[in-house]
Amino acid sequence: MGIGLGLIGCGSQGRYLSEAAAVTEAFELVACADVRAEAAKRAARECGYSEACGDPSELPARAEVEAVIVATTHGQLFPAALQALQAGKHALVEKPMALRAEEGRELVSAAKAAGVNLMVGYSLRFMPPRILLKRLLDAGAIGEVRQAMAGQCIGAMGGWLGDPAQGGGPLYYIGTHALDQILWVVGKPAERVSAEMNRAAPDGCETEATINIRFEGGALGQLVTSQTFGGRYGWLDVLGTGGRLRAQWESDVLTVQSTVVPEYANLTEISVPPTAYLPPAPASAQAKLSGFAYIRTWANELAEFAASIREGRPPSVTGEDGLRVLEVLDAAFESARTGAMVTVG
Ligand SMILES: NC(=O)c1ccc[n+]([C@@H]2O[C@H](COP(=O)([O-])OP(=O)(O)OC[C@H]3O[C@@H](n4cnc5c(N)ncnc54)[C@H](O)[C@@H]3O)[C@@H](O)[C@H]2O)c1
Structure with a gap:
C-alpha cells in the first residue's frame, strides 16, 4: 500500500x-x-x-x-x-x-x-549537478568552504506573485532557493546580515535584492535575486581553502578546480546527466519522465519524502532548514528597511 x-x-x-x-x-x-x-x-x-x-x-x-x-x-x-x-x-x-x-x-x-x-x-538540492557538488564538498574536494555566492533571477512577476500582501516578490519565490543553497553548502549558523533592495514602488515587492551574510567561523555568503534581469538564470559558486565549485541552473555541467584532488587540478567541467543519482523509476513512469525536465527532480524529492516517512x-530537507532561510530573510528585510547590519534570529 x-x-x-x-x-x-x-x-x-x-x-x-x-x-x-x-x-x-x-x-x-x-x-x-x-x-x-x-x-x-x-x-x-x-x-x-x-x-x-x-x-x-x-x-x-x-x-x-x-x-x-x-x-x-x-x-x-x-x-x-x-x-x-x-x-x-x-x-x-x-x-x-x-x-x-x-x-x-x-x-x-x-x-x-x-x-x-x-x-x-x-x-534545487535534488538536481543532479547540485547533488554531485554537495558530495564533492562533503568529501573535502575543495577544503573548507569560505565563501558561497548564489543567485536566482526571473522575469517580471505579476498576479499574486507581484503582491506583497500574498508573499510575492523574487526573494520569497526564487531567492529562497538560492539562500537555502548557500546555507546548505556553508553548513554553519548565519550570524549577521546586511541587505540592499530596490522597489519600483515604496510599498511594492522588491525588484532586485542583494544579501550579504556572515557565518559563525567567518565564512561569507552572498545572495542575488532579481525580477528585472528579465530571464531565468541561477548559479551557485563555492570557494574553499582548496578550490572552487560552480553549478548553474538549467545546466548539466558542474565546474570544479581543486588543489586537493589531483584529478581536478585544472579547471574541469563534469557533465552530470539528468538521470544521475535518481532512484530507479518504474517502466510505467518513463513516459512522464521524458516530458518536463523538472519532473525528475521533483520525483527525487518526493521519493525522499516517502523514504523518510517509511524509515x-x-x-x-527539514523544517529547521526552512526556518533558517526565514531567519535570514527576516533579518534581510529589516536590514534593507533600516540600512543597518542585523543579527540573525
Ligand atoms: N520548488 C519549486 O521548484 C517550485 C516551482 C514553482 C512553484 N513553487 C512553489 O509552489 C507553491 C505554489 O506555486 P504555484 O506556481 O503552483 O502557484 P499557483 O498560483 O499556480 O497555485 C497556487 C494554488 O493555491 C490555491 N490556494 C490558495 N490559497 C489556498 C488555500 N488556503 N487552500 C488551498 N488552496 C489554496 C490557489 O487557488 C491556486 O490554485 C508556491 O509556494 C511556490 O513558491 C515551487
Whole structure:
C-alpha cells in the first residue's frame, strides 16, 4: 500500500508534484483541495486523486490521508501546513513554508509535537549537478568552504506573485532557493546580515535584492535575486581553502578546480546527466519522465519524502532548514528597511 497522499493547493506546482509523486509509486493519491473548486477538480482528473474536496480545511481530517503536499500561494502555506501538522499528517510544504521565522518556528514545533515529518520544497538540492557538488564538498574536494555566492533571477512577476500582501516578490519565490543553497553548502549558523533592495514602488515587492551574510567561523555568503534581469538564470559558486565549485541552473555541467584532488587540478567541467543519482523509476513512469525536465527532480524529492516517512527518520530537507532561510530573510528585510547590519534570529 502506498502512503495516502493529499494535495492542498492545486495550481501548477501542486499538479507537477503530484505527477512526481505518481512516478515514485510510493503514494496513493487520495484527495486534493483548493479554494478554487475547479482547480481541485482539474487536479483530481489530471493527476489521479480519488476525490476533489470542496473545502481545503476538511482534507487534513481524513483518516486515509497520511501525508500532504502543501502548494498554495505563499501567504497561505503557513496556515494550511499548520492545520495539516496539527492533524498529525506528514507534510511536504513548498518554499518558503511561511512568511516569517516566527511562523516557521511554529511549524517546526507542531511537527515535533505531532511526531510527523516536515519537509520543505527546496528542490534545487535534488538536481543532479547540485547533488554531485554537495558530495564533492562533503568529501573535502575543495577544503573548507569560505565563501558561497548564489543567485536566482526571473522575469517580471505579476498576479499574486507581484503582491506583497500574498508573499510575492523574487526573494520569497526564487531567492529562497538560492539562500537555502548557500546555507546548505556553508553548513554553519548565519550570524549577521546586511541587505540592499530596490522597489519600483515604496510599498511594492522588491525588484532586485542583494544579501550579504556572515557565518559563525567567518565564512561569507552572498545572495542575488532579481525580477528585472528579465530571464531565468541561477548559479551557485563555492570557494574553499582548496578550490572552487560552480553549478548553474538549467545546466548539466558542474565546474570544479581543486588543489586537493589531483584529478581536478585544472579547471574541469563534469557533465552530470539528468538521470544521475535518481532512484530507479518504474517502466510505467518513463513516459512522464521524458516530458518536463523538472519532473525528475521533483520525483527525487518526493521519493525522499516517502523514504523518510517509511524509515521513520527526518527528511534530508527539514523544517529547521526552512526556518533558517526565514531567519535570514527576516533579518534581510529589516536590514534593507533600516540600512543597518542585523543579527540573525
Ligand atoms: N520548488 C519549486 O521548484 C517550485 C516551482 C514553482 C512553484 N513553487 C512553489 O509552489 C507553491 C505554489 O506555486 P504555484 O506556481 O503552483 O502557484 P499557483 O498560483 O499556480 O497555485 C497556487 C494554488 O493555491 C490555491 N490556494 C490558495 N490559497 C489556498 C488555500 N488556503 N487552500 C488551498 N488552496 C489554496 C490557489 O487557488 C491556486 O490554485 C508556491 O509556494 C511556490 O513558491 C515551487
